[in-house]
Amino acid sequence: MINFTGLRKRVISNFFIIIIITICLFVSIFIFYVHNYYYDYVRQSLKNQAYYTKLTYNSLSGIDNVSFEYKVRNIIEKQSIDEQLKKFSIQIIDKDKRLVLDQYGFKENKIINYEDVERALRDDKNLIPYIYKIEDTKESVMSISVPIKVNNKVEGVVRYTLSLSEINKAILSVIFWVLITAIVILLIVISISIRFANSIINPILDLKEFANELAHGNFSIKIKDIRTRDDEIRELANTFVYMASEIDKSEKLKEEFISSISHELRTPLTSIKGWSETLGYDEITKEELDLGLGIIQDETERLIKLVEELLDFSRLSSDRIKLKFDILNIKTLCYSVVNQLKLKAIEKDIDLKVEFLSNIEEIQGDKDRLRQVLINLIQNSIKFTEKGGYIKVIVYQDDIYTTIKVIDNGDGIEKENLTKVLDKFFQEDYNKSGSGLGLAISNEIVKLHGGSMNIESEKKVKTEITFTLKNKR
Numbered sequence: 139m140i141n142f143t144g145l146r147k148r149v150i151s152n153f154f155i156i157i158i159i160t161i162c163l164f165v166s167i168f169i170f171y172v173h174n175y176y177y178d179y180v181r182q183s184l185k186n187q188a189y190y191t192k193l194t195y196n197s198l199s200g201i202d203n204v205s206f207e208y209k210v211r212n213i214i215e216k217q218s219i220d221e222q223l224k225k226f227s228i229q230i231i232d233k234d235k236r237l238v239l240d241q242y243g244f245k246e247n248k249i250i251n252y253e254d255v256e257r258a259l260r261d262d263k264n265l266i267p268y269i270y271k272i273e274d275t276k277e278s279v280m281s282i283s284v285p286i287k288v289n290n291k292v293e294g295v296v297r298y299t300l301s302l303s304e305i306n307k308a309i310l311s312v313i314f315w316v317l318i319t320a321i322v323i324l325l326i327v328i329s330i331s332i333r334f335a336n337s338i339i340n341p342i343l344d345l346k347e348f349a350n351e352l353a354h355g356n357f358s359i360k361i362k363d364i365r366t367r368d369d370e371i372r373e374l375a376n377t378f379v380y381m382a383s384e385i386d387k388s389e390k391l392k393e394e395f396i397s398s399i400s401h402e403l404r405t406p407l408t409s410i411k412g413w414s415e416t417l418g419y420d421e422i423t424k425e426e427l428d429l430g431l432g433i434i435q436d437e438t439e440r441l442i443k444l445v446e447e448l449l450d451f452s453r454l455s456s457d458r459i460k461l462k463f464d465i466l467n468i469k470t471l472c473y474s475v476v477n478q479l480k481l482k483a484i485e486k487d488i489d490l491k492v493e494f495l496s497n498i499e500e501i502q503g504d505k506d507r508l509r510q511v512l513i514n515l516i517q518n519s520i521k522f523t524e525k526g527g528y529i530k531v532i533v534y535q536d537d538i539y540t541t542i543k544v545i546d547n548g549d550g551i552e553k554e555n556l557t558k559v560l561d562k563f564f565q566e567d568y569n570k571s572g573s574g575l576g577l578a579i580s581n582e583i584v585k586l587h588g589g590s591m592n593i594e595s596e597k598k599v600k601t602e603i604t605f606t607l608k609n610k611r
Contacts, residue, residue, distance in 0.1 A: 149335045149338060149339060150331065150335045153328075153331040153332075153334070154331070157324065157327050157328065157331060158324070161320050161323065161324055165316055165320050169312075169313055169316065172313070176305050176308060177269075177280075177302075177305070180267075180280050180300055180302065180305060183300070184226075184267045184281070184282040184298055185265055185267060185282065187226060187298050188283075188298065191213065191298075192265070192284050192285075195209050195212070195213065195286060195287075196285070196286070205288060206286060206288045206293040206294055209286055209288070210230050210238070210296075213228070213230070214228065214239065225300065226298045227240070227279075227298070227299040227300070227301075228240065228296065229250065229296075229297040229299065230294060230295075230296060231250050231255055231283075231294055231296075231297055232293070232294045232295075233259060233293055233294055233295075235249050235259070236248065236250070237249075237250050238294065250297070252268065252281065252283075253268055254266065254267070254281055254282055254283040254297070255283050255295055258283035258285045258295040259285065259292055259295060261285050261287075261292050265283075265284065267282040268280065268281055268282070277301060277303060278301075278302040278306065279300065279301050280300050280302055281298065281299040281300070282298055283297045283298075284296045284297075284298075338371070341371045341372075341375065345371075345374065345375060345378060348375075348378055349378070352381075352385070405437075406437035406438070407441070409433055409434070410433075410434050413430040413431075413434050414430075414434065416430055417430050417431070448575070461503075461504040461507055461587070462504050462506070463502050463504060464503070464504070464505060466500060466501060466503055466505045466508070467498075467500050468498055468501055468503075468508075468533065468535075468540055468607075469494060469498040469533070471505065471509060472492050472494075472512065472531055472533055473492060474509070475512040475513055475516065476490060476491070476492045476516070476531060478513070479513065479516050479517065479520065482517075483529065486520060486523070486524075486525050486527075488520060488525070488527050488528065488529055489527070489529070490520075490529045490531075491528075491529075491530060491531070492530075492531040492532075492533065493530060493531070493532050493533070494532075494534070495532060495533070496535050497535070498533060498534075498535050499535060499609070501540055501607060501608075501610070502609070502610055503587055504583075507583045507586075507587075508583070508587070508607070510580070510583065511584060511605070512531075512542070512544075514577065514579070514580045515544040515580065515603055516531070516544060517576075518576060519546035519548060519601070522549040522550075523546045523547065523548030523549075524548065524549075527547045529546045530544075530545045531543070531544055531545075532545065535609070537609070538608065538609060539606045540606065540607045540609055541605075541606050542604070542605055542606075542607070543602060544602075545602045545603075546600065546601055547599065547600045548601060549597070549598065549601075550595045550596050550597040550598050550600065550601050551593070551595040551597065551601060552597055556593055556594075556595060559577055559593055560577050560578055560581045560591065560593070580605075584605045584607065587608060588607070588608035588611070589605055589606040589607045589608060590605065592605070
């Protein structure tokens with residue numbers, strides 16, 4: 139059973155209205171054409187007979203000397219033997235509008251007072267058929283009157299009349315069959331329209347079910363085969379599938395992020411809590427005190443960095459991060475960051491250095507944010523580079539962009555993960571410390587400077603991260 143509710147009801151009802159209006163217009167135009175066709179045929183037959191009579195009895199040479207009675211007798215005789223004329227009723231009317239004779243030979247003094255008779259007696263040049271109903275029988279007829287002249291004077295009128303009853307019956311018969319045909323066509327078209335409407339509605343219902351599952355958090359659901367061809371609905375379905383897969387990925391990343399961040403928070407907090415309790419013992423030595431305070435300081439800095447990354451992520455997600463553009467010396471900035479992280483590199487026996495391949499001019503940018511980007515990239519390299527490795531920071535500049543490369547020979551990144559490392563919360567190795575936000579935040583900061591970031595890597599060989607900055611805003 140078809141459910142005629144909601145969108146299906148609207149679509150099908152609109153189809154019905156359009157179809158019914160179209161068929162009604164077509165039937166009306168067709169009936170109008172049929173009616174005019176039949177009536178024009180009768181009208182033209184009467185006019186032809188009228189013109190023939192006018193030319194035969196009024197315009198031939200010498201005919202004007204013949205009496206009115208003679209002309210009338212000839213018309214009646216011709217009507218009695220001419221099969222074409224037998225379909226017309228003929229009335230002879232004198233100039234006083236009295237019926238003189240009809241086709242049956244009856245004589246009456248009845249007054250024939252119709253518009254066509256009036257025009258004929260006035261010798262109107264236009265022979266126009268008239269339609270009217272006979273008062274006694276209510277029969278519809280069409281008539282035309284022709285003046286009969288004697289010595290160029292109108293002495294009477296010949297009136298031809300044709301009943302429209304059979305014509306009207308024929309028209310009604312045609313209308314009946316047209317209506318029957320229209321109803322059959324209407325039913326066929328409505329059936330096709332319902333199928334057409336269902337071809338639109340059913341895929342939308344599938345999408346609705348799919349969306350409901352998404353709303354309830356079932357992001358791993360696979361959409362059913364959409365019952366439509368390759369059109370906009372198919373594209374919408376594909377978009378839904380893609381959206382679901384992306385949401386599912388995001389949810390998994392968030393779950394992994396929560397797990398990771400929980401670990402990142404728990405580890406330093408556990409260390410701080412443990413050492414703060416240890417430092418409370420009376421018999422603690424000076425060396426243990428220094429060690430404990432150092433660990434508490436390191437873990438506190440680690441927590442501060444983690445909180446700052448989370449705050450930056452929140453600002454970037456809501457477009458609330460604002461840059462403070464100023465003139466800065468990129469060369470000085472790179473030296474400063476390298477020197478700041480030199481000690482950590484030395485602790486892992488990593489060779490960290492910076493090279494400038496061209497003259498470096500001052501650029502416009504946010505000094506603190508660009509420092510954050512460089513620190514993130516170099517710290518990542520230190521974290522994933524083994525003892526005895528190297529890290530190079532290479533800087534060069536042209537008229538439009540300043541390019542900075544951070545190259546290391548550390549663990550590298552799997553090829554399939556290269557497109558994901560700039561995503562928020564992504565970590566290739568969740569056993570390593572970190573929130574998975576550093577590269578994502580750095581990439582957004584670079585974009586805000588009118589530049590872009592690119593990563594090339596080969597597992598266990600090297601990683602090269604390149605980012606560009608516009609020299610001028």
